[in-house]
Amino acid sequence: MSDRPASAPPIFEEEILPPGAPELTPARPDMLAFAALLTGSTALAVGPWFVRMADVGPIASGFWRMALAIPFLFLIARLSKQRIGRPAAALWGLIAVAGVFFALDLALWHEGILRTKLANATLFGNVSSFFFAAYGFLIARRLPSGKQSAALLLAGVGIALLLGRSYELSREHLLGDLLSLAAGVAYFVYMIAIERARLKLETWPTLALATVIGAACLLPVAQGMEGTVVPHDWTPLLCLAIGSQVVGQGLVVYAIGRLSPVVVGVVLLTQPLVSALVGFAAYGERMTAPDIAGALALAAALVLIRGRD
Template identity: 35%
Template sequence: MTLHTRSLLALIAGAIGIGFAPIFVRFSEVGPSATAFWRITLALPMMGLWAAASGGGVTRPGGRDWSVLALVGACFATDLAIWHWSIKYTSVANATLEANLASIFVVLMGWLFFGTRVSRKFLGAMAVALAGTALLVGKNAYITPDTLKGDALGVLSGVFYAGYILSVKSARDRGLSTVTIMILSGVLTAALLLPAAWLSGETIVPNTLKGWLAVVGLALVSQFGGQTLITYALARLSAAPASLGLLIQPATAAMAAWMILGEALAPAQLAGGVILLAGLWMARREG
């Protein structure tokens, strides 16, 4: 198996792990920023154990590397806090769809700040994949005056997630290892999220076993599993195709909602899933 294929599989597996995040967030007993704080904090010891078991360890970054890691942590903290708040004010379907507009923002930001160009074929594949995503979540997505605040936050979270993807890609291109990026940027992310939760007056500590299981599951499946695999994949994949592959997240979220919450999938949603996969297949050679 080639490194490129391994990276694609890691990206898909990571996107599936993140796809379960809305389910865990919905079951969380603490506030949006506090949920994000536990997501990062509880994953850090697992990453430390992984680093020790693999023998790789955390390498000491150079002077300029720290600024990139700081950008990774700041973008991810802002993305998580805003996205978790968006779920509070709008539907999970809306928040999931809007956050995945990151695929568009990655292309735009890559072009504006890095001079990155993509082919017309890729842009066409992105349009197909986004259309499939919209159809996939369309049954449960709706915009009303009451959801506008949450919808605006959802779109804004997509901007910061795009910044996170590009900054992680930059860190990987500088030679920083997956475990180094995840642990060092994770410490900064947690350090930003805890005061944000406190200043927002949120409940910070879960009160029941169910509440703890929700944040532990979020840390284990979505953060340690999902984000680590995506960080690994970005070493071999360019940012734009990688962000497009992350559109597997809403498909996973829809399947999880069907299996766990009993939300049936309509024929149009199933068709949207097929269209989404077709778009990803069209873009497969652009990574």
């Protein structure tokens, strides 16, 4: 399977053909990339449990998530014959921005989880998905189609139903809410930088280099704010690194280079649904009628967004 980034990938499903080229049937989004994105989003939704299980602070967990993943990422890049080469200065700049803002996202969101309700943190942390979808329409200089508008509306309704019962704004949770919101904005910047970098560099080198930069940023912050960085039990952190950074981010970065921002944004909104389903399976947390309705709305959004306009 080739992962060569296109020089100018289409923002949406249709490509503009050069003059004189034979007319082609508009293509559906790459279904392999769609499946990879959905799998990666699911893996990312599991990550917070490993953060809770770790015996180090939340920022240190973010550091180890990146640091432990680095050798795996470079190994996968080598085995898949994706060469780093000598990136140009502009490409290095994009990768640096991606690494710094992803580190900022992890630090803010992990801290936010401790200061607000989990539902609030999940809701505010996912604003990046809506921003990234809007970014896609902005750079394409077009309004969303009827099918895309319906998918975004259904996704928004699904999120509201899943989180509406436990969502709460209060002075007690204000700091955590603001930290989670800032994390979502930081992740949005990371996604843009990754999307632009993927025009010139393949999946695993892009993610590996950004991860190195992110880990280097988080280590001094964790040492300065939390002190204890080295854990007694490595198992949760190793699971976090492989599940969230290697599998989760790896598949998401791969898909970002092949799918439109609106598709990426809608699929990433499934993370609260995955958390609700796992909570039901692992802890017996009952899913109410609004929860089920929210799940169905998100499923309908996925069906709409994967099809052709």
